Amino acid sequence: MxxxxxxxxxxxxxxxxxxxxxxxxxxxxxxxxxxxxxxxxxxxxxxxxxxxxxxxxxxxxxxxxxxxxxxxxxxxxxxxxxxxxxxxxxxxxxxxxxxxxxxxxxxxxxxxxxxxxxxxxxxxxxxxxxxxxxxxxxxxxxxxxxxxxxxxxxxxxxxxxxxxxxxxxxxxxxxxxxxxxxxxxxxxxxxxxxxxPDSRDRTQSSFPIDGKSSTLQLPRSVSLIALYALCMGCVVGGVGRYTVLFAENALNMSNVAAGLVAGLPGGIAIGTRIIWAHLAEHRIRPPVALAVQSSLTALVMAMLCIAVAVGSWIMWPVAVISAVGLNAWNAVAMLYVIIGVPQQASGRASGRVVMGFMTGLTVGGFLTGLVADVTGSYGTAWASLLLLSLIATFLAWQSGKARFS
The missing domain is CATH 1.20.1250.20 (MFS general substrate transporter like domains)
Known part of the structure; x- marks a missing residue:
């Protein structure tokens, strides 16, 4: 149990x-x-x-x-x-x-x-x-x-x-x-x-809400993780919306196979999110975990860049690695906010990070489709998302320095 x-x-x-x-x-x-x-x-x-x-x-x-x-x-x-x-x-x-x-x-x-x-x-x-x-x-x-x-x-x-x-x-x-x-x-x-049960009484007794919580300055690491979430949101938006189309149109996979490739990471990620969050609290510092996850995402994007050249078989390892990195980083980022800021400011810090992610999710899908239409292939779009994954890795390392310096 x-x-x-x-x-x-x-x-x-x-x-x-x-x-x-x-x-x-x-x-x-x-x-x-x-x-x-x-x-x-x-x-x-x-x-x-x-x-x-x-x-x-x-x-x-x-x-x-x-x-x-x-x-x-x-x-x-x-x-x-x-x-x-x-x-x-x-x-x-x-x-x-x-x-x-x-x-x-x-x-x-x-x-x-x-x-x-x-x-x-x-x-x-x-x-x-x-x-x-x-x-x-x-x-x-x-x-x-x-x-x-x-x-x-x-x-x-x-x-x-x-x-x-x-x-x-x-x-x-x-x-x-x-x-x-x-x-x-x-x-x-x-x-x-x-x-x-309502826990506001306890929260207010421990952290009086007198206006100070709304003006409490958030750690610099929160802004860096919000930027990380923006970059990763762009990747999630692009990959999530166009994996099936890419697999069908560029790799000639069947609709069923393409659907499995797109859905498999989400199913596996139910477990990987729990595992990553547990590791990030007990074994690995959250910024290090985030850097590993965005590095794995960069590997996924590199594999998508060469997929047309090597064949559709590569989409299966892409799906598994995505479940470990691209589809699981959100759990670590949310934990980072929960344990990295005072409790009375955890909502505001979460809001800033989620704003970055949702903005990236909105922009990433649109720009990925636009770049694919303009260039006539997905190669440039995947390369752009690869670059964003590397930028996210840099931001994760920087957030660790800001948090633990």
Missing amino acids: LAVLLSDDPTNSSGPMNTALLIIVLVLTMALGAFPIVGTAVVANALAEDLTMSLTLFGAGVAVNTAFGAVFAPISGRLSDRHGGKWSCVLVLLSSGIGLLILACAPSASVLIFGLFVSSYGQGACNPATNKLVAERAAPGHRGKMTGIKQSGVQLGILLGGFTLPALSIWLNWRVAIGLYAVLAILVAALTAVAL
């Missing part, structure tokens, strides 16, 4: 039930906070046909979600510091649930895009909210494991969406399928509000 101790506090029992409830809230907040963009991607064909949306318009809707997620991330971080992790998670779940409900009922493309805008708060706030909850309630020495578990919630949401939405869309329709997840998010919000 998984054992994760809660912070030593008389108001918060560290019994199995409370620990299980905390893990459920963390995992589902991460899974459902990011689910609107996952769900719409899975049912994209049926959705676009029903609402007569072009691929360009659909892409614009996705960009609205990630772009405003970047805008809301620092705002949500401040709200997390002020109101605590529990109520921040409730707000994330309500944002996702209401946004999904709008998507399910959307009569037109413009209403669908509005739903993606409403849910963008949850997209940008899920990390600051859950990071705050971990900082408040997980005991030192157990935060790495807890962070890895909750970061795997995003991958769990992707797997659930991929397995359930197509079947539900066939049996019922895509609107009902999305609507069921909207109801789930709202129910989890209610469960969190009613059942999860």
Whole structure:
């Protein structure tokens, strides 16, 4: 049985039930906070046909979600510091649930895009909210494991969406399928509000919220990790959106094989995120772990650069290495924020890092496609992302010097 101790506090029992409830809230907040963009991607064909949306318009809707997620991330971080992790998670779940409900009922493309805008708060706030909850309630020495578990919630949401939405869309329709997840998010919000103990009293007694926390200067390492997240976000956005197209068009892989190559890293990353976060708390300093992960990402990009020359077989090792680096670094970055800044500023620091990641995610996918269109191949795009991976490695090392000098 998984054992994760809660912070030593008389108001918060560290019994199995409370620990299980905390893990459920963390995992589902991460899974459902990011689910609107996952769900719409899975049912994209049926959705676009029903609402007569072009691929360009659909892409614009996705960009609205990630772009405003970047805008809301620092705002949500401040709200997390002020109101605590529990109520921040409730707000994330309500944002996702209401946004999904709008998507399910959307009569037109413009209403669908509005739903993606409403849910963008949850997209940008899920990390600051859950990071705050971990900082408040997980005991030192157990935060790495807890962070890895909750970061795997995003991958769990992707797997659930991929397995359930197509079947539900066939049996019922895509609107009902999305609507069921909207109801789930709202129910989890209610469960969190009613059942999860509030740790604000303890936080406020230990760190009085008198305005000083909002003006507390964050360590320079936070800004460096935010830049790291920007670079890695660009890589995630580019690779995530174009792996299948690259495998099919440039390497002549079947649609099934290309889909497996794209989906395999996410499945493996459920485990690698937990392992990396645990190692980063107990064995390897977080900046060193981040540098290793971005170096592995650079290796992935180098392999993609030569893929056309060597053949499609190389995509399978690419998928495995991606699961260790490209798809797992987020867990270490979030842990770095949780253990690297004072608890009363953990939300604000998380918001800054997430803003960098969401900005990179938005820009990276667009620029990768643009470069591929202009040059007529993916080579230059992959080389550009290789360079960004190397820059991220340099930033990780610099953050270590700033943090531990």
